[in-house]
Amino acid sequence: MTALLEVDDLSVAYGAIEAVRSVSFVVEEGQIVCLIGANGAGKTTTLRTISGLLRPRAGDIRFDGKSIAKEPAHVILSRGVAHSPEGRRVFARMSVEENLLLGAYTRKDEAGVRTDMNRVYELFPVLGERKQQKAGLFSGGEQQMLAIGRAMMSKPRLLMLDEPSMGLSPIMTQLIFDTIKELQQQGTTILLVEQNALAALALSDRGYVVDLGQTTLEGPGHDLLADERVRAAYLGQ
Amino acid sequence: MTTLLQQIANGLVLGATIGLIALGYTMVYGIIQLINFAHGEVFMVGAFGGLAVYRWVLPESVRGDWYISLPAMLVGGVVVAVVIAVLMERFAYRPLRNAPRLAPLITALGVSVALQEAIRLWFPNADAAQPFPRVFIDAQVRLGDVSIPASGLLLIVVSVILAVLLQTYISRSRMGRAMRATSQDRDTARLMGVNPDRVIVLTFVLGATLAGIAGVLYGSFITNVDNSIGFQNGIFAFTAAVLGGIGSLRGAVIGAFIIGLIKSLGGQYMPGGTQYDYVWIFVVLILVLVFRPQGLFGEAERVRA
Numbered sequence: 001m002t003a004l005l006e007v008d009d010l011s012v013a014y015g016a017i018e019a020v021r022s023v024s025f026v027v028e029e030g031q032i033v034c035l036i037g038a039n040g041a042g043k044t045t046t047l048r049t050i051s052g053l054l055r056p057r058a059g060d061i062r063f064d065g066k067s068i069a070k071e072p073a074h075v076i077l078s079r080g081v082a083h084s085p086e087g088r089r090v091f092a093r094m095s096v097e098e099n100l101l102l103g104a105y106t107r108k109d110e111a112g113v114r115t116d117m118n119r120v121y122e123l124f125p126v127l128g129e130r131k132q133q134k135a136g137l138f139s140g141g142e143q144q145m146l147a148i149g150r151a152m153m154s155k156p157r158l159l160m161l162d163e164p165s166m167g168l169s170p171i172m173t174q175l176i177f178d179t180i181k182e183l184q185q186q187g188t189t190i191l192l193v194e195q196n197a198l199a200a201l202a203l204s205d206r207g208y209v210v211d212l213g214q215t216t217l218e219g220p221g222h223d224l225l226a227d228e229r230v231r232a233a234y235l236g237q
Numbered sequence: 238m239t240t241l242l243q244q245i246a247n248g249l250v251l252g253a254t255i256g257l258i259a260l261g262y263t264m265v266y267g268i269i270q271l272i273n274f275a276h277g278e279v280f281m282v283g284a285f286g287g288l289a290v291y292r293w294v295l296p297e298s299v300r301g302d303w304y305i306s307l308p309a310m311l312v313g314g315v316v317v318a319v320v321i322a323v324l325m326e327r328f329a330y331r332p333l334r335n336a337p338r339l340a341p342l343i344t345a346l347g348v349s350v351a352l353q354e355a356i357r358l359w360f361p362n363a364d365a366a367q368p369f370p371r372v373f374i375d376a377q378v379r380l381g382d383v384s385i386p387a388s389g390l391l392l393i394v395v396s397v398i399l400a401v402l403l404q405t406y407i408s409r410s411r412m413g414r415a416m417r418a419t420s421q422d423r424d425t426a427r428l429m430g431v432n433p434d435r436v437i438v439l440t441f442v443l444g445a446t447l448a449g450i451a452g453v454l455y456g457s458f459i460t461n462v463d464n465s466i467g468f469q470n471g472i473f474a475f476t477a478a479v480l481g482g483i484g485s486l487r488g489a490v491i492g493a494f495i496i497g498l499i500k501s502l503g504g505q506y507m508p509g510g511t512q513y514d515y516v517w518i519f520v521v522l523i524l525v526l527v528f529r530p531q532g533l534f535g536e537a538e539r540v541r542a
Binding site for chain 1: 411414415417418421422424425426427428429430431432536
């Protein structure tokens with residue numbers, strides 16, 4: 001196993017406020033890795049820094065062995081890191097098809113883009129049936145499908161998903177999690193941030209607990225599920 | 238009746254000029270939420286760029302052939318307008334991208350004054366109005382009882398064609414999609430691999446191209462230019478963009494034609510005549526903003542669902 005993403009003692013600040021103090025973790029190629037933790041622990045900030053929307057104050061981020069900590073977002077995307085942001089952030093005034101085409105913005109192979117678009121429609125038939133409709137007209141769960149599909153359209157080696165189950169019904173959540181598993185089986189490495197710690201850990205090869213801007217615990221998903229501290233803090237047991 | 242139709246024709250020519258400028262205002266606002274008050278000056282330097290080509294580049298033997306001189310002047314006007322617009326984005330606005338919104342706005346006013354003064358000081362004799370050659374066919378086109386100068390008709394035709402081309406480019410092309418994405422949600426557009434700097438420069442280039450073309454065609458229609466034409470027409474264009482709904486391309490063009498018509502008809506039929514034609518423009522603007530603050534085609538501010 002080789003490390004695809006290494007985050008090393010990362011620190012990020014908004015002005016004087018330190019949102020991430022010391023986050024370190026490794027994502028191996030082919031794995032699903034999840035970050036769990038309370039609201040405001042710094043999980044979303046970590047993802048936004050990896051994808052280049054924020055600048056780290058200290059520490060390093062290496063993708064495929066090379067540092068991407070100082071690269072702009074569009075370069076990081078073209079290296080193979082896609083990010084489906086918290087709150088879905090679909091382009092509400094554009095059609096489903098245009099959203100997917102934007103996901104494939106950096107790609108030049110038109111035929112491949114078509115194929116992958118059809119793949120997204122197969123995975124999420126509701127998107128294919130209404131591909132000319134504006135994304136803003138879709139339900140939260142459907143927009144989440146679109147956000148994931150859009151992130152897949154760049155053919156990423158690493159797909160980062162921020163709270164994909166937020167606000168979704170249990171059935172929809174199950175569908176999204178099944179899809180994540182399927183994407184892994186097709187060879188995509190996945191970094192998942194979730195409040196739904198139980199479902200996320202059950203799915204993940206490895207999990208990290210982020211608390212007050214620091215990674216505090218780590219281990220294989222099922223070990224963390226069994227860990228008393230995790231159960232007490234995040235699973236309400 | 239003839240007077241009415243004649244004034245409508247005059248209003249359409251003015252509207253066509255304003256529309257080409259208003260598109261630049263509305264596009265830049267759509268992408269970076271900046272009212273680029275110096276955009277009227279881009280139109281003005283475009284006109285002077287065209288004039289410079291006529292005076293110092295075109296040999297006298299071809300000046301009379303409009304099919305040579307007009308394209309050459311248009312190229313000159315567009316090049317000057319684009320260079321100025323790109324420089325102003327790079328050195329005046331980009332350093333202020335994350336500053337409070339008032340800072341770039343005041344900077345835009347400063348750039349506007351600087352460009353007016355630069356032309357007055359450095360363009361030969363431009364401290365007074367300069368004659369602009371009527372390069373296009375110097376004839377009146379008669380439609381029934383109405384007559385329009387051929388150069389005015391050209392302005393209307395070019396304006397409508399360019400507006401349609403721009404709309405098509407932005408709604409169909411890959412870069413157009415990137416522009417719309419950047420305007421809706423810049424961070425998420427960056428996550429798609431869109432480089433916002435490139436999109437912003439492209440927006441200024443497109444706006445300046447239209448303004449440069451407008452400057453040369455307007456000069457050739459009105460036959461004299463000075464360093465204040467950008468301020469005057471820029472205010473009209475800004476008003477048109479707000480009236481139509483700032484950020485909307487269609488709104489900018491339709492708003493421009495409405496303003497052109499109000500000015501010409503107001504000057505003809507309302508008390509005070511042409512001395513007060515400005516008043517009616519702003520009366521209509523205020524009424525629209527009272528009853529429809531987002532403008533005719535603008536989208537109302539909405540909380541994200």
